[in-house]
Amino acid sequence: MGNDSASMLSGITVCIAEDRASCEPALRILVASLTRRSPGIRALLFCPNATPSFAKWISDFPHCSLNPCALDGVWTKYDIKPLALLTALRTGADDVLWIDSDVLIARDFRPVFAELSVETLAVTEEALSGGRADPDGMRARMWGMPVGRSLPFTANTGVIRVTTAHIELLEAWHDLLQSPEYRAAQAAPWYERESHLAGDQEVLTALLSSSRFSDIPIRFLRRGPDIVQFFGTSGYTVAERIGHLRTGLPYFIHSQGFRPWWPSDEPVVGWSARFRALYNDMSPYTTLARGYASSLDCDRWLSSQSKHGRALAALTPDNAPLTGLPLALISDTVRIAKTVSGRWKNRLGARQP
Numbered sequence: 001m002g003n004d005s006a007s008m009l010s011g012i013t014v015c016i017a018e019d020r021a022s023c024e025p026a027l028r029i030l031v032a033s034l035t036r037r038s039p040g041i042r043a044l045l046f047c048p049n050a051t052p053s054f055a056k057w058i059s060d061f062p063h064c065s066l067n068p069c070a071l072d073g074v075w076t077k078y079d080i081k082p083l084a085l086l087t088a089l090r091t092g093a094d095d096v097l098w099i100d101s102d103v104l105i106a107r108d109f110r111p112v113f114a115e116l117s118v119e120t121l122a123v124t125e126e127a128l129s130g131g132r133a134d135p136d137g138m139r140a141r142m143w144g145m146p147v148g149r150s151l152p153f154t155a156n157t158g159v160i161r162v163t164t165a166h167i168e169l170l171e172a173w174h175d176l177l178q179s180p181e182y183r184a185a186q187a188a189p190w191y192e193r194e195s196h197l198a199g200d201q202e203v204l205t206a207l208l209s210s211s212r213f214s215d216i217p218i219r220f221l222r223r224g225p226d227i228v229q230f231f232g233t234s235g236y237t238v239a240e241r242i243g244h245l246r247t248g249l250p251y252f253i254h255s256q257g258f259r260p261w262w263p264s265d266e267p268v269v270g271w272s273a274r275f276r277a278l279y280n281d282m283s284p285y286t287t288l289a290r291g292y293a294s295s296l297d298c299d300r301w302l303s304s305q306s307k308h309g310r311a312l313a314a315l316t317p318d319n320a321p322l323t324g325l326p327l328a329l330i331s332d333t334v335r336i337a338k339t340v341s342g343r344w345k346n347r348l349g350a351r352q353p
């Protein structure tokens with residue numbers, strides 16, 4: 001590789017922040033996969049509760065700085081993102097990539113971001129979930145902001161690329177996450193929160209579609225070619241798997257919601273819960289995490305958690321797009337059938353006098 005392309009690729013700094021010691025296995029998978037796929041990339045890790053064992057392990061990665069400085073503000077779960085990004089930008093980085101601790105790197109992503117202009121922000125497409133759509137700038141309207149554009153879907157903040165051009169946006173995002181309205185909503189259970197107050201990403205979605213920030217160009221990292229948003233039983237669709245078999249894995253695998261490194265002892269009751277558990281057991285995150293077993297203190301969670309999971313895993317090679325493919329076929333068929341029947345019901349309903 002020539003010097004020019006090496007310097008072009010070395011501009012981005014990864015920013016990770018995680019205060020739960022229980023997420024240490026995920027942090028190890030993230031750091032190990034990051035250094036394998038994007039060797040030499042700089043990473044700042046804000047981990048105030050890092051265990052001595054993690055601190056010792058990470059000292060073998062000279063490009064990763066653990067707790068490079070303090071985050072000057074209150075740490076409230078995922079709401080730390082704008083503060084961590086602002087801190088990284090203010091301490092010398094000019095092109096920063098936030099990556100959630102529940103993400104695994106499957107491919108070198110540097111070429112994607114090297115192509116973006118300084119003004120371009122990157123966020124990810126939300127998973128196939130109930131909160132995926134943001135029709136006509138719904139969240140901006142709910143915040144009382146004038147709408148400047150309508151986004152094709154809610155912005156998911158598992159991976160975000162910002163530069164010094166986005167400081168005003170990050171400050172506005174940080175301020176709203178500290179607002180009494182948002183903090184009161186966060187104190188309530190998630191199912192009681194209104195759509196614009198559900199979490200940090202709903203607030204960012206509102207800001208990006210508001211007229212104040214609607215001139216910021218956005219590069220959405222798309223489900224399929226760029227990222228697997230592994231969420232529920234539509235977390236890894238047949239169409240995405242076929243794409244990955246043909247052109248290779250995406251850059252990011254986001255284990256959204258499901259935490260395989262937290263094995264659960266809760267009994268699984270009922271058919272749909274059993275199906276969901278089996279689908280999770282075949283997660284592409286876990287399949288790929290097996291390649292980093294030596295980075296973990298305890299790797300028991302990397303094997304299938306159920307008898308049926310082990311039987312199904314034995315039928316397919318240890319390959320992320322193929323593992324669990326039969327389950328994805330069933331799940332996609334049911335989801336598509338439900339969508340089609342819902343549309344027909346609506347049409348028939350509209351024809352009633």
Ligand SMILES: [Mn+2]
Binds near residue numbers: 101
């Ligand atoms: Mn996440």
